[in-house]
Amino acid sequence: MSxxxxxxxxxxxxxxQANVGRxxxxxxxxxxxxxxxxxxxxxxxxxxxxxxxxxIAPYSPVGQDLANRLMPPSATHWMGTDELGRDIFSRVVWxxxxxxxxxxxxALISAPLGLxxxxxxxxxxxxxxxxxxxxxxxxxxxxxxxxxxxxxAALGPGINxxxxxxxxxxxxxxxxxxxxxxxxIRNAEYIQAVQLAGGGPIRLIVxxxxxxxxxxxxxxxxxxxAGVILTAAGLGFIGLGAQPPLPEWGAMISRGRTFILDQxxxxxxxGFAIIIVSxxxxxxxDGLRDVLDPKSEGKN
Amino acid sequence: MAPPLLTVENLRVSFPTHTGRVxxxxxxxxxxxxxxxxxxxxxxxxxxxTGRSILKLIRKPGEVTADRLEFDGIxxxxxxxxxxxAIRGARxxxxxxxxxxxxxxxxxxxxxxxxxxxxxxxxxxxxxQVRIIEMLHAVRINDPERVAKLYPHEVSGGMxxxxxIAMMLIPEPELxxxxxxxxxxxxxxxxxxxxxxxxxxxxxxxGLILISHDLNLVSRYCDRILVMNAGxxxxxxxxxxxxxxxxxxxxxxxxxxxxxxxxxDELPVLDRTQWAGT
Amino acid sequence: MGRHVNAIDxxxxxxxxxxxxxxxxxxxxxxxxxxxxxxxxxxxxxxxILRAIAGLAPDWTGDISVLGEARSHHVDRNVSRxxxxxxxxxxxxxxxxxxxxxxxxxxxxIHGIGNxxxxxxxxxxxxxLDQRFRFRFPHQLSGGQRQRVAIARALMxxPKVxxxxxxxxxxxxxxxxxxxxxxxxxxxxxxxxxxxVTHNLPVVSFLCDRLAxxxxxxxxxxxxxxQLKSGGLREPYSRELLAATETGTGASALAHQxxxxxxxx
Numbered sequence: 001m002s003x004x005x006x007x008x009x010x011x012x013x014x015x016x017q018a019n020v021g022r023x024x025x026x027x028x029x030x031x032x033x034x035x036x037x038x039x040x041x042x043x044x045x046x047x048x049x050x051x052x053x054x055x056i057a058p059y060s061p062v063g064q065d066l067a068n069r070l071m072p073p074s075a076t077h078w079m080g081t082d083e084l085g086r087d088i089f090s091r092v093v094w095x096x097x098x099x100x101x102x103x104x105x106x107a108l109i110s111a112p113l114g115l116x117x118x119x120x121x122x123x124x125x126x127x128x129x130x131x132x133x134x135x136x137x138x139x140x141x142x143x144x145x146x147x148x149x150x151x152x153a154a155l156g157p158g159i160n161x162x163x164x165x166x167x168x169x170x171x172x173x174x175x176x177x178x179x180x181x182x183x184x185i186r187n188a189e190y191i192q193a194v195q196l197a198g199g200g201p202i203r204l205i206v207x208x209x210x211x212x213x214x215x216x217x218x219x220x221x222x223x224x225x226a227g228v229i230l231t232a233a234g235l236g237f238i239g240l241g242a243q244p245p246l247p248e249w250g251a252m253i254s255r256g257r258t259f260i261l262d263q264x265x266x267x268x269x270x271g272f273a274i275i276i277v278s279x280x281x282x283x284x285x286d287g288l289r290d291v292l293d294p295k296s297e298g299k300n
Numbered sequence: 301m302a303p304p305l306l307t308v309e310n311l312r313v314s315f316p317t318h319t320g321r322v323x324x325x326x327x328x329x330x331x332x333x334x335x336x337x338x339x340x341x342x343x344x345x346x347x348x349x350t351g352r353s354i355l356k357l358i359r360k361p362g363e364v365t366a367d368r369l370e371f372d373g374i375x376x377x378x379x380x381x382x383x384x385x386a387i388r389g390a391r392x393x394x395x396x397x398x399x400x401x402x403x404x405x406x407x408x409x410x411x412x413x414x415x416x417x418x419x420x421x422x423x424x425x426x427x428x429q430v431r432i433i434e435m436l437h438a439v440r441i442n443d444p445e446r447v448a449k450l451y452p453h454e455v456s457g458g459m460x461x462x463x464x465i466a467m468m469l470i471p472e473p474e475l476x477x478x479x480x481x482x483x484x485x486x487x488x489x490x491x492x493x494x495x496x497x498x499x500x501x502x503x504x505x506x507g508l509i510l511i512s513h514d515l516n517l518v519s520r521y522c523d524r525i526l527v528m529n530a531g532x533x534x535x536x537x538x539x540x541x542x543x544x545x546x547x548x549x550x551x552x553x554x555x556x557x558x559x560x561x562x563x564x565d566e567l568p569v570l571d572r573t574q575w576a577g578t
Numbered sequence: 579m580g581r582h583v584n585a586i587d588x589x590x591x592x593x594x595x596x597x598x599x600x601x602x603x604x605x606x607x608x609x610x611x612x613x614x615x616x617x618x619x620x621x622x623x624x625x626x627i628l629r630a631i632a633g634l635a636p637d638w639t640g641d642i643s644v645l646g647e648a649r650s651h652h653v654d655r656n657v658s659r660x661x662x663x664x665x666x667x668x669x670x671x672x673x674x675x676x677x678x679x680x681x682x683x684x685x686x687x688i689h690g691i692g693n694x695x696x697x698x699x700x701x702x703x704x705x706x707l708d709q710r711f712r713f714r715f716p717h718q719l720s721g722g723q724r725q726r727v728a729i730a731r732a733l734m735x736x737p738k739v740x741x742x743x744x745x746x747x748x749x750x751x752x753x754x755x756x757x758x759x760x761x762x763x764x765x766x767x768x769x770x771x772x773x774x775v776t777h778n779l780p781v782v783s784f785l786c787d788r789l790a791x792x793x794x795x796x797x798x799x800x801x802x803x804x805q806l807k808s809g810g811l812r813e814p815y816s817r818e819l820l821a822a823t824e825t826g827t828g829a830s831a832l833a834h835q836x837x838x839x840x841x842x843x
Contacts, residue, residue, distance in 0.1 A: 010718075011710035018677045018713040189671040190681075193731060196632055196663055197685035198655035211675050342750035343721075486619040487777055487822045513750065556755035560823060561807045562783035566762070567755035 029291045036287020042280025050097040057090035062245045070263045080265040082255065088269050091247035095270065098248045099277065102163055102232045103225050109167035111221050114174025115213060119205050121175070122182025133179065139172040144227075145234055152240045159248070162241040166231050170224065177220055181213045215292040222285035226278035233274055249274050304331040305475055305507045306354065309368035313349045316361050325349050326531035332475070336501065336508040338518030338539070341528035342553075347511045350528070351477045354509075355392055356384050371475065390420040393468035395497075397480040399460030403452035409463050410448030416467040435466040439496050458489035462496060469500055475507045482517070494521050515542070515553060527553075583646040585610045585739050585771035586631060591640035593626050600626050601638075601795045608788075610645075610738070613765060613772040615782040615803075617819065618792035624775045628741045631773070632663050644739060659689070662732035666744040668724035672716040678702075678727055679712045685734040697734065705730045706760060722753035726760065733764070740765075742774045746781065758784055779823045783807055791816045 008025070012018040030036050049056060059077075065085035073080045079088035121132035139147070144166075151165035185191060186209070194204055233250025235241035242248030244255075249270040256267025313325040325346040330337070341347040353364045356376055369376045371392060379387070388394075396402045404412055413432045417423070423431070436444030439462040452460060461481060468476065478497060482490040498521055501508045512518050518525055519539045527535035527550045534547040545551050552570040586608040593601035601623040608614045616624040629635035631642055633653035642649050644661050665671040672681055682701060683694045691697070702709060705726040716724055725745060732740060745761070746754040762785060765772060774786060782789050783803060790800045791813065799813040811817055 010714075012677075012713040015677055015679060015713060018715065022715065189665040189667060190673040192634055193663075193665070193671060193728075194684060194688075195634070195653050196658055197731075197735065198653070198658040198688045199684070203688070208673060212673075342752060488619060488818060491822055515751075553751055556752050558755075558758065558780035558784040560780050560783055560809075560820075562780060564784070566759050567784065569756050569759065570752040 026291055030287050033287045033290060035283045036290075039280045039283025039285075039287060042276060043284060046096055046100060046277055046280065049093055050100045053094050053097055057087075057093040059087035059090040061086065061091045061094040061247045070259065070266070072263070073265055079269040080263070082252070082266045083259065088252075088265065091252060092249070092270055092273050095247040095249045095252065095273070096277075098159065098242055098246060099229060099232070099273075102159070102166070103228055105163045106167045106170060106228050107221050107225070109163075110170035111174050111217055113167075114171035114176075115178045115210065115217055117171070118175035118178025118180075119182045119209050119213060122179040123186055123201060123205050123209060129179075132175070136172045136175045139169065140176070142169075144169040145231060148231060148235060149238070149240065152235060157240045157243055159242045159246070162232060162235050165235075166228055169231075170228065173224075174217060174220065177216055178213045181216060182209050185209055185212055219285055219289040219292060222281055222288055225281040225285075229274055229278055229281075302333060303373075304333050305372060306332040306509075307368050307370045308350075308354070309366060311350065311353060311364070311366040311369060313346065313353055313358060314363050321363075324531055325353070328526075328528070328531075328533045330526060330533065330536070332507050332509065334505055334507050335524065336498075336510065336522040338510045338512065338522035338525045339528060340512060340515050340518050340525060342513055344530065345528040346531040347528050348479055351394065351479050351509060351511050354475075354477060355388055355394055357394075386420075389416060389468070389473065390471050391473050392475045392477065393471070393473040394477045394479065395461075395464050395468050395481045398484040399452065399457060399464050400484070402464060403460060405452050407451075408448065409450050409452065409455070413448070413463070413467045413470055417470045420471045431470060432466075435470045436463075438469075438500060439463070439466045440492070441466075457485050458493060461485060461489075461493050465493070465497060465500070469504070472504060473506065475509070476501060477509045477511070479511045480513070481510075483512070483514075490517070497521075515557070583610065584608060584643070585612070585645060586614075586773060587641065587643040588627070588631075589641040591627070591630070591638060591642065593623070593630050593635055593638040595626060595635070595637065599795070601630075604640075604797055606790065606797070606800075608771060608773060610771055611769055612788065613774065613786040615774045615776060615786040615789040616792055617776060617779065617782060617789050619777055619819075621794065622792040623795040624792050625743050628663065628743050628773065628775050632661065632741055633657060655689070658685075658737075659735050660737055661739040661741060662735060662737040663741040663743065664725075664728050664732050664745050667748055668721045668728060669716075669748070671728045672724055674716055677713045677715060678719075681716075681727065682731055682734055685731065689735065691735075701730045701734060704733070704764070706756075720753075721749050722756060725749060725753075725757055729757075729760065729764070733768075736768075738769070739771045739773070742772060744776055745774070747776070747778065754781075761785060779806065779819065791819065 006017065007021045009017065009021065012021055030040070063086060065081070067085065068081050069083055069085040071077055071081045077087050077089065079092060082088055082091070117132055117136065121129040147169045148162070148165040151168060152161050155161040155164070191204060191208060194208060232241055232248070233253065236248045236250025237254040239251070239254065242251055244251065252270040253267045256263075256270070259266050308331070309329045310327045311325055311329070312323055312327050314321045314323045328350065339347045339350060349358065352358050354369070354371070354376065356364070356379065358364050364377065366377060371387070374387070407415075410432055413435065414428050417428055417431060432448060433444045436447060441447050441459065441462060447455065447459070455463065476497070481497065482493050485493060494517070497508070500506075508522070510518055510522055519542050522539050525535070525537055525539055525542065526533050527545075527547065529549045535545055535550045537545060542554065545554065549570070552568065555568045556570060558567060584607050586606065588604050588606040591601060591604040592599060604627060616627060618624045626635055630638045631644065631649075633649065633651070636651040638651065644657060649657050679698055682698045686694045686697060698712065699709060702712060707723060707726050707730070711719065711723065716727075719727065729745075742761070746757050749757060758781065761772070764770065772785070774782070776782060783806060786803050788800065788802055789806060791798045791811070793815050799811060799816045801811055805811060809820060811820055
């Protein structure tokens with residue numbers, strides 16, 4: 001039996017086969033959508049660029065060459081050079097590592113935190129819900145960028161603090177989503193059946209409710225990545241994110257502002273990078289939403 | 301003899317699936333005069349799809365084909381969407397299963413019935429009001445003036461369904477298609493709603509297609525019955541003749557239902573392999 | 579001589595749902611091994627009683643005893659081995675992301691019972707499902723098959739009392755017959771007590787020994803099924819329900835065949 005047959009088998013013979021088969025079906029459905037394939041390709045390129053940056057970048061990202069400052073894009077410098085003679089292409093390539101780090105760490109910190117808080121609040125209801133959601137609402141009521149600014153200003157500038165600041169401002173939205181999903185699921189008969197069998201709250205939340213929240217969570221996180229990149233770029237732009245000489249894309253745009261009229265490439269090249277990566281996440285997120293739509297759960 | 305109201309010949313409805321096109325209605329034919337026809341079947345039999353294709357409500361990627369699908373001489377399949385809008389409601393109406401989902405929750409009852417009327421006839425406001433109250437009376441709603449001002453969530457299931465009937469019959473169509481009109485209602489209310497449909501259909505000389513999974517219900521309220529299974533008509537008979545049903549599916553279905561005075565130890569079960577059912 | 583213990587005892591049971599009382603002063607005794615039906619329309623409170631017995635509707639006053647022991651208001655691990663429930667909607671009672679195997683193993687895992695693989699296989703056979711369904715997901719099963727899984731799940735902990743909330747209302751007629759046959763057989767084989775909630779009187783005739791008619795939260799009449807069959811219900815509301823059921827009875831003359839055909843699976 002070929003691998004594909006095994007994956008698509010009508011009657012799997014083990015839980016592993018059943019679950020892997022389901023993941024495979026989701027994957028093939030995703031591949032059917034051209035935009036999400038495009039998004040996936042962009043993200044893949046980002047990952048590969050970040051992983052192989054030392055080999056892809058022709059020049060050092062921090063090596064200055066004042067004789068060659070502000071050179072337009074050419075055969076030797078594909079994206080031109082900046083005000084200190086550094087090759088912009090190399091800086092963009094190395095900058096992908098920073099972007100990826102920020103995006104992944106923010107997702108890894110904020111999503112599980114928000115998910116757990118929301119699910120607990122939704123499941124227990126009552127004063128647990130009120131306290132947790134009150135707490136969440138406080139964070140939600142403050143504008144994200146301002147809050148991130150405040151944290152970074154308090155903690156000091158730098159990439160790590162920027163990551164923490166953005167993560168702190170992101171989790172409330174996930175908590176709200178998780179809570180809303182949990183409220184819908186909480187009274188479902190399959191949950192009641194497990195309660196009737198003697199299952200306790202931990203088992204119910206972790207094994208039954210959380211898996212059902214993950215679809216909307218994955219979609220939301222993917223779509224938010226674009227916003228995270230922009231917030232990080234925004235912080236970098238103001239000088240509160242990655243500090244020089246780190247090639248963070250937002251900081252690069254900021255430095256390029258002064259030259260925007262005559263040497264447009266200094267600011268625009270990193271700008272393109274941000275746009276393309278953000279779009280990639282958006283396309284992928286949209287594709288995932290079409291494929292993972294929880295509303296089609298349980299329908300034939 | 302009057303020409304039939306509806307003629308259906310070789311109606312086929314198909315949908316694409318990942319294994320190719322699947323036909324859910326596999327070439328059925330029937331005619332309908334000004335009489336009451338019941339289409340009975342279980343889920344997946346294609347009965348609802350048949351009803352919807354008469355009103356050309358099946359959109360892409362579903363495909364409807366037929367040798368003939370004629371209503372009062374009009375070729376339904378050849379009509380444009382604009383032409384169909386003039387037919388739907390005014391000449392052919394449909395009552396669906398659950399008033400919770402088929403009534404607009406943000407409009408009052410009166411407004412919705414008015415909309416159904418005004419879409420097809422230009423009438424002065426006062427006349428519209430009079431017609432609405434008349435219609436609510438006809439569906440046996442006491443206190444129609446009060447009910448007309450209510451929102452759908454404020455009325456019970458049975459009343460919601462009667463409002464739906466009022467909405468669908470106020471433009472005085474010639475054919476009514478009722479798709480499981482009482483499945484979402486309590487047993488005691490079911491009879492009331494069906495009696496109302498029956499009375500109105502008779503009074504206005506309309507044709508009725510009653511689609512249901514309930515054989516007993518259909519045999520009580522219809523003149524003729526079509527039994528569908530897996531997209532085909534397996535039996536056609538007069539309502540009173542159900543005991544003399546010939547097809548094994550119909551006989552099996554009748555036998556499988558428990559009766560009030562049940563004495564059997566085990567209910568006979570359909571052997572579906574006989575006619576490739578689901 | 580041991581004391582004769584009833585499967586279910588309800589005394590002066592009042593149940594509230596939110597701010598409103600929905601069940602008033604219900605008294606019922608169901609001996610072990612009996613099949614009892616609660617009949618009524620929607621809003622009569624019959625499902626609420628079932629939930630209170632299961633522990634899912636905690637807002638009640640009065641006494642509820644299962645197999646001789648009074649029960650607490652909430653779900654209770656010990657009670658879960660005595661009484662289990664089958665829900666109405668086959669499409670909503672199975673977790674969409676869990677395989678059938680996972681759904682059936684779970685009660686065993688909760689109570690630390692071993693030999694899960696074997697027990698799951700045995701139960702699938704007992705409810706007439708082929709082993710090939712074991713690792714499928716609910717959306718790959720039909721309504722009747724899902725309801726079989728729901729019944730299997732309820733039986734995994736080997737309860738003596740089964741609460742059945744309109745178990746066949748959402749199913750086609752032909753599938754209903756299969757499930758009713760299955761329930762009858764299981765009851766006979768395992769000596770189960772059934773408390774069945776339904777609005778369908780012929781199902782009561784087929785499956786039950788006694789019934790209670792409920793209207794707006796109160797029991798209006800209790801009777802033997804023999805009285806139901808002979809049309810001998812006394813209260814006006816019961817007779818109304820009876821009348822509403824009797825439609826097109828000419829066809830039911832056909833019903834007395836005893837052709838035994840193999841189950842579809």
